[in-house]
Amino acid sequence: MNEIPDELKDFYDSIENLNSLNIWNIHRELKVTAKIKGDWEKKIIVERKSLNYNLNKGELVTNVQVTDSQGQITTIGLEKEDIEYLKKRLEFTQNTWLKSRYSHLLWQEIKHHKYAEIAIDNYVATINRIKSEEARELSIILSAILHISKKTKKKIDVAKEVAITLINDLPNWFKPNILNSILENNILSKKELNDIALKLPSWIEDKNPVSYFSNKQKLETGIRLYNLLELPLNELYELLAKNEDLILEQHQEDTDFVKYTTIGTKAKYLRLAGKLEEAEENLKEYNRLKQTVKLGKVSWQLGEKETEMFNSYLNMKSKVILDMPTEGILAFFSINEDILVDPIENQENAKKNIKNSIYSLFSTSVFDINSNFKNLKDSEKIDKEIIQSYTISHGVKCFSLFLKVFVDGILTGKLNYYKIYDFFESQTWYGTKFKRGMTDNEIDQNSNWLTMLAPGICSLP
Secondary structure, three states: OOOOOHHHHHHHHHHHOOOOOOHHHHHHHOOOOOOOOOHHHHHHHHHHHHHOEEEEOOEEEEOOEEEOOOOOEEEOOOOHHHHHHHHHHHHHOOOHHHHHHHHHHHHHHHOOHHHHHHHHHHHHHHHOOOOHHHOHHHHHHHHHHHHHHHHHOOOHHHHHHHHHHHHHHOOHHHHHHHHHHHHHOOOOOHHHHHHHHHHHHHHOOOOOHHHHHHHHHHHHHHHHHHHHHOOOOHHHHHHHHHHOHHHHOOOOOOOOHHHHHHHHHHHHHHHHOOOHHHHHHHHHHHHHHOOOOOOOOOOOOOOHHHHHHHHHHHHHHHHHHHOOOHHHHHHHHHHOHHHOOOHHHHHHHHHHHHHOOHHHHOOOEEEOOOOOEEEOOHHHHHHHHHHHHHHHHHHHHHHHHHHHHHHHHHHHOOOOHHHHHHHHHHHOHHHOEEOOOOOOOHHHHOEEHHHHHHHHHOOOO
């Protein structure tokens, strides 16, 4: 590498002396560079490009996106000149984290196993200098080691040793993160996985109230491991049921919604554990609590200004429609698709809403007509949001306008039972005749769909 210009030395020094492995902290530690033109400007851009990658299940994925000339989202990757620069930087730097980053990128781009081995060696060296406050980075770096080793079949023994050492030596609360990384890119033998599976129940801290979520994470990850090894799940489900007692100890009132749902969850786990008698006892308690539990209600309505705006819109829109003849009014609601909710747009809006909302971070329980509850999965949360979004959009775009026009139309005499009946009979397929098979008389031989619909509109003046 050519000698670094004086105005960039602080920047390169800050890279070489990075104290953090967290990508956000790394960007904070980088020194600001002076504006520079030419070849060194391109080199600085490559450095910043390489730092804009995040490890995701062992792969380096860029977090920079731009739109092309057609408005389509595209990512910014590495060019040939960038790769040559990274090769030189790899020889120059002494920072193990930078070496792992540069070599991992080079391996992903050109698939040369030499860089895979360099990346693994430097990821391992980097693990040894992780600070306690950045322990979260351990499982992320392990995922990279396992991913590269699995793809290239290089340094398998080194990767295995690191994984087993971490899962044996780290505190119990952190072990599921390591196990998740192992399962995502597994290179361990069945015997090695079995050894982990045998120890897993001992990770549970069933006396500590604050360990509830940690215990649940361990056991749910354990279920993935046991399924992989085709081991019986009874013990893990029994431990999950026992873990619910940590919640019940803190929620003992019969009116408490949390107690009610926890009893139901415990009954489910006991049934899966094969403890049918205990499950039945919990279900009896669950049904008893249906009569005592109290649910809070939250209501929201438009403010005065918003209500006035919405009513102004309805008045303006309905006046235009009510100026039409009766047939025009009814035709408007029969064939105008503009007032309907676009299903594709509704789905996109629902996904965007739930992604941008804190609601997506919480567990969600729903109740059926019999007060039975269900904890929704992420996919079910999205389905619920799609339905809710549709209900709101339909209410705003269609139903409110429909109701406004029909109420005012009835009051002014433009709409009534006879005019609507006549429109349906002459202008729609409701007037199509068919033969009913219940009896063989003149009425049943000359029935049409309108005779079945008519009772529903007979209350109109």
